[in-house]
Amino acid sequence: ETGRDVADILHNGKDGETVSATGWVRSVRKQKRVAFAAISDGSTVDSLQAVMSPEDAAKLSHGTAVEFAGEWKASVGSKQSHELQVSATEVLGENDAESNPLQPKYQTPEFLRSIPHLRPRIASNAIILRLRSQLIASLTDFFNKQDFVQCHTPIITSSDCEGAGEVFTISSNDPKNTTEQDGATAETPVEHFFKTPKYLTVSAQLHLEALAQAVSKVWTLSPTFRAEQSDTARHLSEFYMLEAEMCFTSDLNDIMDLVENMMRTAVLTLQKRPVRAELLTAKGTAPKEEREDGKSITADMLQQRWDGIASLDWPRITYAEAIDLLKDAQTSGSATFAFDPSYRSGLQAEHERYVASNVGKGKPVFVTDYPRLQKPFYMPPSMSTKNSKGSPDTVACFDLLVPDLCELAGGSIREHRSEELLGAMREKGIAGKDLEWYQDLRKYGSVPHGGFGLGFDRLICYLAGITNVRDVVAFPRWYGRADC
Numbered sequence: 475e476t477g478r479d480v481a482d483i484l485h486n487g488k489d490g491e492t493v494s495a496t497g498w499v500r501s502v503r504k505q506k507r508v509a510f511a512a513i514s515d516g517s518t519v520d521s522l523q524a525v526m527s528p529e530d531a532a533k534l535s536h537g538t539a540v541e542f543a544g545e546w547k548a549s550v551g552s553k554q555s556h557e558l559q560v561s562a563t564e565v566l567g568e569n570d571a572e573s574n575p576l577q578p579k580y581q582t583p584e585f586l587r588s589i590p591h592l593r594p595r596i597a598s599n600a601i602i603l604r605l606r607s608q609l610i611a612s613l614t615d616f617f618n619k620q621d622f623v624q625c626h627t628p629i630i631t632s633s634d635c636e637g638a639g640e641v642f643t644i645s646s647n648d649p650k651n652t653t654e655q656d657g658a659t660a661e662t663p664v665e666h667f668f669k670t671p672k673y674l675t676v677s678a679q680l681h682l683e684a685l686a687q688a689v690s691k692v693w694t695l696s697p698t699f700r701a702e703q704s705d706t707a708r709h710l711s712e713f714y715m716l717e718a719e720m721c722f723t724s725d726l727n728d729i730m731d732l733v734e735n736m737m738r739t740a741v742l743t744l745q746k747r748p749v750r751a752e753l754l755t756a757k758g759t760a761p762k763e764e765r766e767d768g769k770s771i772t773a774d775m776l777q778q779r780w781d782g783i784a785s786l787d788w789p790r791i792t793y794a795e796a797i798d799l800l801k802d803a804q805t806s807g808s809a810t811f812a813f814d815p816s817y818r819s820g821l822q823a824e825h826e827r828y829v830a831s832n833v834g835k836g837k838p839v840f841v842t843d844y845p846r847l848q849k850p851f852y853m854p855p856s857m858s859t860k861n862s863k864g865s866p867d868t869v870a871c872f873d874l875l876v877p878d879l880c881e882l883a884g885g886s887i888r889e890h891r892s893e894e895l896l897g898a899m900r901e902k903g904i905a906g907k908d909l910e911w912y913q914d915l916r917k918y919g920s921v922p923h924g925g926f927g928l929g930f931d932r933l934i935c936y937l938a939g940i941t942n943v944r945d946v947v948a949f950p951r952w953y954g955r956a957d958c
């Protein structure tokens with residue numbers, strides 16, 4: 475019988491039946507009279523044990539691609555209920571065991587990040603690929619059911635949505651644009667392919683807003699780029715952002731409700747799938763030295779995290795409340811911070827971490843209504859929106875904070891009034907800078923609306939209990955590094 479993957483054989487194999495299994499050798503043990511090979515095809519975190527003669531095993535090493543045929547029989551070993559008694563072995567792809575960088579021993583996460591083309595062959599990395607794929611399917615389904623239209627927004631843009639100056643600028647190598655052909659001197663600046671400088675997008679938000687003003691509810695999951703020189707476990711230079719935008723609301727609670735329901739759906743889907751059990755085994759979790767507290771996240775902790783997400787009603791506190799709480803924690807000695815919490819200087823990562831653990835108590839935490847000075851131009855004053863808890867100097871926005879990763883998502887109501895938007899843009903010094911089209915949206919039937927952006931790679935870290943975002947992206951790019 476062919477066409478069965480390892481997961482299927484392990485879960486549904488019948489005692490005594492003839493099976494054929496394909497995969498890659500993950501370990502070989504040779505004894506005097508008998509040899510054991512574990513093979514995996516990435517369909518499950520578990521590998522299938524094959525039993526054969528030492529002669530058959532001679533040509534196998536960690537990495538060889540093989541097909542085994544034989545009988546599915548009860549195992550005497552304690553690690554598996556059944557094993558494959560091999561009668562025929564075919565090597566499908568030889569492995570150069572000596573030069574293979576991936577060795578059957580502990581290899582540090584840092585080393586593994588230098589071989590991203592081979593890393594997914596490790597069971598715990600393969601799970602993440604499947605988890606990502608399943609999450610996308612379940613979230614697509616969620617947005618479909620809510621009548622959100624999935625849209626594709628551009629990667630190449632003329633604007634810096636966040637105004638943080640963290641854009642990668644596009645340069646063209648088009649020979650037509652070289653100075654020689656123009657007969658100009660070497661000092662003449664190279665002409666831009668698009669005539670003026672363009673950037674890789676930092677967020678799809680502005681374009682999504684344009685589309686929302688046509689079909690009311692939109693979402694996208696698309697690549698975003700940040701030229702941030704942040705060498706941390708949470709920052710990538712290229713990452714996927716899940717963004718949604720909806721019209722006809724000026725209540726920030728509507729946006730937060732959407733985030734809660736979306737994440738609840740993701741967790742409920744996860745709970746129903748084999749990937750759940752796999753993530754909850756030791757093989758599915760990241761090596762412990764990667765975590766800041768030095769402890770592995772246990773199966774119980776992960777399950778509690780999922781339950782917390784699925785139970786909804788996550789705490790919502792204002793920025794001002796968060797600052798008070800941090801000051802109190804410092805005064806009472808229950809926390810020590812490198813940076814003193816202050817209303818003016820904003821929340822540092824250590825502050826966010828404290829709020830996430832101590833206010834959230836197992837649930838993510840929304841912090842709302844930040845001072846307008848700390849936020850981008852498109853956020854309206856809290857007081858101009860519905861059911862606001864802000865004050866005159868704050869804007870209607872939230873950050874969603876979770877343990878380990880700090881900020882998982884950010885969202886806001888958008889300033890839909892033309893004059894007010896222009897005023898805010900002038901204040902930030904960006905009026906008239908390739909954003910005329912965005913100002914246009916406020917002239918022709920502009921309605922109150924809002925949305926959010928969630929770091930999809932951070933979400934995967936959070937749901938899988940992995941601390942470093944570099945370990946959930948197949949080919950991660952970060953400050954100074956873009957291997958293969």
Ligand code: 4AD
Nearest residue numbers: 677679709710713717881882883884926927928929
């Ligand atoms: O908070 P950010 O910068 O918000 C925006 O860009 C909004 N325009 C989104 C919107 O409202 N449509 O980014 C949103 C999220 C963050 O909360 C974080 O989870 C993630 O994107 N993120 C990163 N993830 C990995 N690496 C980075 N360098 C990231 N920068 C932001």
Ligand code: MG
Nearest residue numbers: 873881883884
């Ligand atoms: Mg943010």
